[in-house]
Structures are given as structure tokens and as C-alpha cells.
Amino acid sequence: MSPRFVILFTLIATVLSACGDTAQLPISAGIGPDPQLPPPNPTLIPTVNIAKAVGWPKNASPFPAPGLSVNAFATHLDHPRWIYVLPNGDVLVAETNAPDQPVDGIKSWLVKLAMNKAGAGRPSANRITLLRDEDRDGVAETRTVFFEGLNSPFGMALIGNDFYVANTDALMKFHYNGGETRITQNGVKVLDLPGGPINHHWTKNVLASPDGSRLYVTVGSNSNIAENGLDQEVGRAAIWEVDPVQGSYRLYASGLRNPNGLAWEPDGRVLWTVVNERDLLGSDLVPDYLTSVPDSSFFGWPYSYFGQHVDERVEPQRPDLVASARVPDYGLGSHTASLGLVYARNSTWPSPFDNGVFIGQHGSWNRKPSSGYRVLFVPFRDGKPNGKPIDVLTDFVSKDGEAFGRPVGVVLDKQSALLVADDVGNIIWRVTPVRLQR
Template sequence: MHFPKPAILLLPLPLVFAAALAQAQDWRPDTPGTQHQIKRSDLPANPKAGDPEGSLPATVKVVSPPAGALPKVPAGFTVQVFASGLDKPRTMRVAPNGDIFLSETGTGRVLVFRANAAAPAKPEVFAEKLDRPYGIVFQPAANPQYVYVAAANQVVRYPYHSGDVKASGPAEVLIDNIPTKRHWTRDLALSRDGKRLFVSIGSSSNLGVMPEKKPADIQAYEKAHGRGAAWGDEENRAMVRVYDLQTRKLGTYATGLRNCSGLAMQPGTDNLWCVVNERDHLGPQVPPDFMARVGEGDFFGWPWYYLGDNEDPALKGKRPDLKGHVRTPEVLFHPHAAVLSLAFYDQNAFPAEYRGDAFVAMHGSHSAPATGYKVVRVRMKNGQPTGGFEDFMTGFALTGDSTWGRPAGVAVTRDGALLVSDDAKGTIFKLTYKK
């Protein structure tokens, strides 16, 4: 099954309640089930650009959780601590046999929890000595022979047989010398036919600090790197790259994505989706983070544009040739929510209306008032997003400037539970539903 590529405009959103961006900036506790819709018409028309590369103050503090605190989830769901004592647990991926693979970025390890592990679960060390491992994928998908891991500086693969909890051979480097300045989260996804590996590589700056190029030189550069591709320190960054597993050739798949922190293939389709952290210098309401279906050759605007033909005021008039060529994403989130990962729900343990929807982890904003710090459910209909989303797992943020957790990874287990990693406190939560 393959759904047609979406048009540039956002899809109709008749069934979701609107939530103005301005309201999101007045901090208030989130509640499971609260629905949101952010539209382009909610955005301020003329945002003012601040210092593009100025550092943002980290005014939201991570504090100790209240005694006995657990995240809030919808009625009928139960949440428990599945594992704890981890060092910055991030991406989780479930092997075909049900084993749970975890990137523990604080130690440079890839860990494995057995499929039947009960809380408090203890992992095995599958691989170690990696530079901030993040993305994980199994290939071939149904009966894997390899586990691919994306570290900050390279993509490697390990030989694998179902049930392995330790790599049976050394890492084979497939993609090397990835620059690590600034954004270092490299996620992975595999094409449905198992022939192509997608790799997300974020930018090295907030707004693309690049030397000047003549128009003719830009045109020649884009023939090799893709429409809207940045250059200088940003060469081969702010994009999704694609690696042909047969020819071993690496190329550009999509451009203009400041930091695509999470990749996922929509089950049963050829549709690649990513969640993106947008730029920081246009204030608290612009631009939204987003979730988008990413097609080959798509350009999403960074650094010159955002959300279609909205020109970044800091780069006004620099690239008029790109106007009209910017893909608009399907789902908009609150600005600075720091979306990190997504997972489609393809099991049957949750109520039927959840099947096909996506869960997205929001790591949370650097500065107050707190935005994000939750897991949201992106509603889908016939394989297409409605454009809206609703709060699903909340309760981490205590006030507008403090939180006791930061959701980082989401994964759906073989028995239909949802796992959520919290890299602030080194915990994995497990959510189940009782019928």
C-alpha cells in the first residue's frame, strides 16, 4: 500500500480543536487528551530575528521528581518504570523477535532488553565504544542479518542473528567522518524493500553560517547536493541522506531540514516520516517544530525559508529562486518543543482507534515557559495525518521553569505496549492498556 505524495498545502483539519500559539506560551499543566491544532495562520506575520547564533539560556531546570511521581496517561492506561539507572537513554527499536535495543548515549553503548523482560528490567551490552549512538535499524527487516547503528560521527553495522544480545563480530564502518559540531543525533530508517538506508544529519548552526556564493556556483552545487542544500560547514548537513546498500553509494534524499531528530517508515507503506527541530532565533512563537512525510528531492526551507514561502528575516532576499519550492509539513507542533522521535502504533493492545496513529516524544524547550516535556499522539485517518495532535503522556513539567523528566525515545513492543525513554533521569517507562 502506498499513499500519494501530499500537496504543498496543509491537509484539512475539521475534527481537531484549535489551540492558538499564544496560549502555548502561557505555561499551564498539560493533561492527557487535550487536543491541539496549530495552523500557519496562527503564526505572527512579521517575526523579528534575534542573534542567529547567540546561545539560549537554559532556564528550565531538571529537578528531582516528587515522591512516587509517575507520568499522567489517559484513562484505562497504566504506566510503570520498566528500567532505571541508565545514562541518557534515547532511541529504542524492537527487533523482530521482540528484543528491545536501546541507544545509551551517555556511555556510548547499545543495550538489549529481552522481549519477555519484566520490570525492573536489566539489559545486556550489545555494542560499546561508540560516539553518542542514536539511530538503530535491523536489516533485512523480517529476518535481520545486521544491526545498523548511527553514532554521531559514523554509521556502522554489526552481524546479527535473532536472539543475539552481544554483537558476534566487530563494527563495519559504512559511512565515516560525519561532522559532529552542534546537532549530533543521527537517526536511521530502512526502505520497505530493504535496499536503501536513510540517515538524518542535522545542521551545524542555527541559521546556516555560510560564505557567499555566486548564483551560477549555487546552481552547480545544487546539481550535486540537491535543491536548497547548504554549503560550507553545512555541506551534507540539515538533510536526510540515503545510502544504497548494494552499490555502497551515499547521496542526498531531502534537504532544508534543520534537525530531523527522528525517522520512521510508516508500516505497510513506502512513506518516510521525520520529526524536526526548527530554528531558535525568531522568538517563542516562530517557527513550529513539525512532523513531515519526506519524499526524494523534497526541500523544506532551512535556512532561507520556513513553512512554505515564509522567508527568514535574517536572510531576506538571499534566495528568491527557492520561493515556491518549499514543502510544507503536515503536522505543526509548538515552537521549541524539541521533538526527538516518533513511532507508529501497529499493534492491537491499545483501543482500535489508536492503530495507525503516531506517538512523538517532546524533549522540551531550553527556556521558560516550559514547552514540550511530554509524549503526544498524532491522529491519522486512512494513513494521512489529520494535522492535529493530542497530549498522551504528561506530568513531567512541574512549573513553567522546572521539570522532572525529558521524554526522548518512543517504541512499540511486540505485545503492543509503548515504551518511553527519559534521558534526564535515566528511565524507561512502559505503558499498557487494560481492556
């Protein structure tokens, strides 16, 4: 980055940080099955409050909840976003970033500046790395490039010997033999995914159905509230159900602004997701959320949020669709950027961590004070969220507002430890109950 660019960026960031609004409610007000939804407070100049990415000081780490311990499973990665655990215990990490996007006007230019400050502005490594902990001491000793030459890869899924990767613009399939540390053959495209030059929400996740017959793929919107036109949103803001044999799909659920994490609740085999909601309605709106996703459900975007709360900025209005909008199950706080999701039912974890979901919150840019920047746990009972969330890992941001790290993907390894991708710290963290260490 040139000195002139740094000076310009600093001046713009200073001006913007003094503008916008400040939250009037605590972040907890936007959490739970019935979050508070105050009147919108859009401002002429948007709230921009970004934690500058600085990385972790030597020997530092996030702070675990009482009774939990954290250590670095792998370090010196290149923007690790998503994690997948193979049947033999090998851990795959998508080292990835947004594809190149054109600067189209002042708004997209400011977004690009913001992403640079947040540590997301460098080119994508476009690879998946394999990590192997051969002696099971909680630290990966072996590291190999599993795939390379991908296009902003994110989600991964294995069905038999078929390994699927969700690139930003296509769902790909590769042949995998158990125990392999590198795959060199060309993949086969299953189907195209919405991409294009804007590609606002570029991450695409993928999850196999319990019987392996279908794949579920998340596709975020191409805008905040369809301001680029609804013709740019075809197939977006949705979860696709894909037939991997036929290479066909249908919209399983829609009206989801930016779904990312996917998980199956084991009893009812109900699909759950976490969703990033819209921006620029003030620091107290709109809560991101965790929700079950019935077949053919609609969640309101762009016309409404959290059920039938109409977004007056969207034209033309669609009261018929708003009337059918499903209310999400559980608010996660406004602007938290909740991305990672894994269901945990494991007797080796102490209560309440033995039944519920872990969620990675990447952290806000459009809220003052900041929100997210943590890993939390939402307890479940009878297949539904039950009670307040519990902090699992915190202190990703310094007292001066600088980001040591930002959690993204979360997964349980073969020893039931929680792995957390930190794309600013370039680390995979490993969290265990103290009595389960190593």
C-alpha cells in the same frame, strides 16, 4: 562542577531568564496543518528558559492519558536517548550524549551552560544496552551491554543479520545472530557521516526501507541558520538515502533543519519525519513539525520556514529555492524539540490510538513559557494527520519549572506497548491501555 562555576552559571541563568520575550500565543496556535505564524520577534538577548534537570522523586512517574497506564520498564540507565526492538522482543537502548565540542565564543559557551542545566552536559556512555523482559510482566529483568566503545550512537536498524548503528560521525555495520545479548566483534564502516569539531546537531537516526534495500539517515544542520557558513552545511539539514551494499548515498530530501524521528506510513509506504525548526525568532516562532517526505523534496532551511516564509536573517537570500520550499504537513508547536516518532496501527489500542503517530517532545529552551516535555499522539486518517494531538504522557516538569524527565525516543514493543526513553530520568517508561496491562 566547581563551586565557582556553579555560582557563575547561576548568575548567568538568572540574568538570561529575565531577558528575551514571552509568548503571545498559546502553544496550540502553532499546532496543526495551518499553524499561526506571527511576525518574528528577535531580541538582542535571546530568550533562555531551561527546565533544570532534577530527576524523578521516589515513586513518581509521568501522568498518562485517561485509559492508559505507565510503569518503569528499566531504570538507572545513563542518558537513554533512542530505542530499538529486535525481532525476538529484546529492547536496545542507546545510552548516549553529545560528543565533546570546543567552546567557540560566548554563544557556544552559553549553549554549553544551558545543556549542563538541562542534564545533557555529562560525557556520553557510548554504548547500547540490551534489556530483556523474559516473563513479559512489563519490566526488564535482564540487562547486558550489547555494544560499547561507540561514538555518540543514536539510530539503529536491523536488516537480516546486519545490524546498523548511526554514530555521530559514521554509519556502522555489525553481524548479529538472533538472541545474542552481546556483540564483541569490530564493526565495518558503511560510510562517513558529517561530524567535525562543531557538529551542532549531532544525533543521526537510521531507518530501513520496507524492502530492506536502502537505509534512510537523518543529518541535522551544523548551526541555527547557517551562521557558520554554508560550507559547513554540506550534506546536512537533510535525509540521506544510503545503499548499504555499495556504501554510497544521495540526498533524499533537504532543507530540514534537524530531522530526527523517522517512520513509514504503512498503506502508502510514505516516509515521515519530525523536524526541529530554527530558534531566536521569538517564543511564538517557529513551529517544529511532522511531515511526509517525498523524494527530492526541499523544506526551506535556512532560507525560509513553513513553506515560503522568508528568514530575513539569512544572507545571501535564495528566492529561487524559497519558491520550491514544501509546506510541512502538521505543526507541532514552537520550540518543542520533537524527536521521537513511531507509527502505530494496532487494533489492541483503543481509538483514537489505533491509527496515527506517537511523538516524544524533549522540551524547549528558547520559549517562555516552556513547551514540549510530553509525549503526544497525532491521529491519522487516509494516510494524513487528522485532528488535534492528544497528550499521552505529561507532567515531566514540576510546578516550579524543574524537569523530572525529558522524553526522547518512542517505539512499540512486541506486546504493542509504547516504550519511551527519558534521558533526564534515566528511565524507559512503558505505556499500555489499561485493558492491556502486562
